[in-house]
Amino acid sequence: MKEELIVSGRMNHLIDPQLHIWHWHIPLYLFLGGLAAGILFFAALYTILGKEKEYPTAVKIAPFITPIILVVGLMALFLDLNHKLYFWRLYTTIRLQSPMSWGAWTLMVVTPISVIWCALNIKEIFPNWKWKYEFIDELDAFFRKNLKTLSWVLLISSLILGVYTGILFSAFNARPLWNTSILGPLFLASGLSTGAAAILLMSKSHHERLAFARIDLMLIGIEMFLIIHMFMGFLASTQVHIDAASLFLGGPYTTPFWLFVVTLGLAVPALLETLELKGFKLPAMIAPILVLFGGIVFRFIIAYAGQVSRWLY
Amino acid sequence: MAVDTKKCVGCSDCVVACQTENNVPIGYCRDWVTEVTDGTYPQLEIEIRSERCNHCENAPCVRCCPTGASQFAEGGIVLVEHDRCIGCGACIASCPYDARYPHPDGYVDKCTFCIHRVDKGLKPACVSVCPTKCLYFGDLDDPNSDVSVVLKKRKWKTLIPEAGTRPQLYFLI
Numbered sequence: 058m059k060e061e062l063i064v065s066g067r068m069n070h071l072i073d074p075q076l077h078i079w080h081w082h083i084p085l086y087l088f089l090g091g092l093a094a095g096i097l098f099f100a101a102l103y104t105i106l107g108k109e110k111e112y113p114t115a116v117k118i119a120p121f122i123t124p125i126i127l128v129v130g131l132m133a134l135f136l137d138l139n140h141k142l143y144f145w146r147l148y149t150t151i152r153l154q155s156p157m158s159w160g161a162w163t164l165m166v167v168t169p170i171s172v173i174w175c176a177l178n179i180k181e182i183f184p185n186w187k188w189k190y191e192f193i194d195e196l197d198a199f200f201r202k203n204l205k206t207l208s209w210v211l212l213i214s215s216l217i218l219g220v221y222t223g224i225l226f227s228a229f230n231a232r233p234l235w236n237t238s239i240l241g242p243l244f245l246a247s248g249l250s251t252g253a254a255a256i257l258l259m260s261k262s263h264h265e266r267l268a269f270a271r272i273d274l275m276l277i278g279i280e281m282f283l284i285i286h287m288f289m290g291f292l293a294s295t296q297v298h299i300d301a302a303s304l305f306l307g308g309p310y311t312t313p314f315w316l317f318v319v320t321l322g323l324a325v326p327a328l329l330e331t332l333e334l335k336g337f338k339l340p341a342m343i344a345p346i347l348v349l350f351g352g353i354v355f356r357f358i359i360a361y362a363g364q365v366s367r368w369l370y
Numbered sequence: 371m372a373v374d375t376k377k378c379v380g381c382s383d384c385v386v387a388c389q390t391e392n393n394v395p396i397g398y399c400r401d402w403v404t405e406v407t408d409g410t411y412p413q414l415e416i417e418i419r420s421e422r423c424n425h426c427e428n429a430p431c432v433r434c435c436p437t438g439a440s441q442f443a444e445g446g447i448v449l450v451e452h453d454r455c456i457g458c459g460a461c462i463a464s465c466p467y468d469a470r471y472p473h474p475d476g477y478v479d480k481c482t483f484c485i486h487r488v489d490k491g492l493k494p495a496c497v498s499v500c501p502t503k504c505l506y507f508g509d510l511d512d513p514n515s516d517v518s519v520v521l522k523k524r525k526w527k528t529l530i531p532e533a534g535t536r537p538q539l540y541f542l543i
Contacts, residue, residue, distance in 0.1 A: 076468065137459070139458075152437070
């Protein structure tokens with residue numbers, strides 16, 4: 058049999074024998090960014106549609122966790138940098154060709170809005186809250202007057218944040234597994250689904266719970282559809298893409314992916330939510346917790362498996 | 371740059387010269403030697419290549435860099451400006467040749483074609499030490515440069531051109 062044997066003299070730390078430049082920070086951040094994008098998307102959407110009263114948790118309560126998770130995510134990103142003291146260089150340029158650049162700028166828009174959103178709704182948590190300075194009251198009145206505009210900005214920037222978490226990977230033509238444009242919509246759908254799950258966990262209104270169970274069910278359906286399309290695309294592409302797909306079809310990531318992400322993170326919660334919508338009484342926490350679990354495992358698997366997949370020459 | 375795979379003996383002199391010239395930290399390398407053996411025993415063929423950054427014309431590392439630290443110098447050499455690099459690793463993940471590495475000082479480092487020597491009219495360190503003279507360096511836009519002349523005379527290939535990066539490191543075969 059004809060064989061090929063490649064011996065390389067290179068042994069750079071974190072590069073060889075297998076790329077491992079990104080550790081837990083990036084997938085954790087992508088999960089938190091997607092989650093925040095999901096929650097803020099629904100808050101903005103129902104404000105624009107004028108349904109604040111119908112979905113109080115989504116619009117007023119759930120966004121309170123977004124500044125926290127965004128800051129934790131940003132700290133993870135910061136820890137991942139190797140040249141930390143130069144991080145401000147991100148904000149001295151806008152490079153449209155680099156998803157990381159416009160992602161950094163999107164975060165610069167989304168994070169302050171998430172704080173403003175909390176400030177506007179602070180009386181939902183502390184009914185007797187009074188701002189200490191008058192100018193904050195004036196700002197409060199200004200944002201309340203322009204709430205629709207603020208919601209539109211938030212709606213669009215949260216969608217960009219959700220898509221960017223996937224596009225960040227798909228911009229790298231060197232890693233065949235990441236190099237598919239399906240990752241953008243897939244990560245967006247997954248981010249919205251985890252956002253809906255977080256709202257489900259916090260909501261006490263039966264009507265709101267049923268509405269978000271329905272939304273989550275639809276998003277899970279979209280994710281399944283996109284995952285199948287992703288593999289169809291890989292299997293109909295070049296050898297390196299087929300090799301990338303085989304990491305999940307018999308390779309080392311088969312069990313974690315199909316068991317934890319697809320079965321426990323998508324199929325089981327979809328089944329539980331369907332039963333709940335049909336009127337069965339089930340412990341309400343299980344489905345959303347599984348969705349959140351599936352979301353985080355999914356990002357870890359894509360981040361790690363992507364670094365394994367490569368071009369061979 | 372062009373590498374004559376028929377002349378290269380894999381002595382790694384280019385690797386040592388680069389490490390000395392550029393103060394590459396111990397345990398890392400900007401250039402390296404790859405040996406590819408193929409065929410069926412006893413009909414085996416071996417190809418030896420001195421490899422480094424391909425200074426691609428459509429460089430994904432330059433495209434992915436969020437700060438503009440990875441950039442094209444005049445003449446097409448791909449460089450990293452150290453005090454603009456935040457060490458995010460995007461360029462490392464984007465390189466199909468894995469030619470970059472994270473320097474222990476934080477920034478990302480790679481082959482510069484010894485631009486500090488080239489600016490003075492010298493050849494890169496690896497080219498100037500090669501005992502078999504298998505490395506050819508020069509301006510590809512100049513039809514009389516060493517590299518242009520040898521590429522006209524010989525058959526050559528580039529590595530994974532299908533990755534779409536338009537690599538500028540040519541291997542004479």
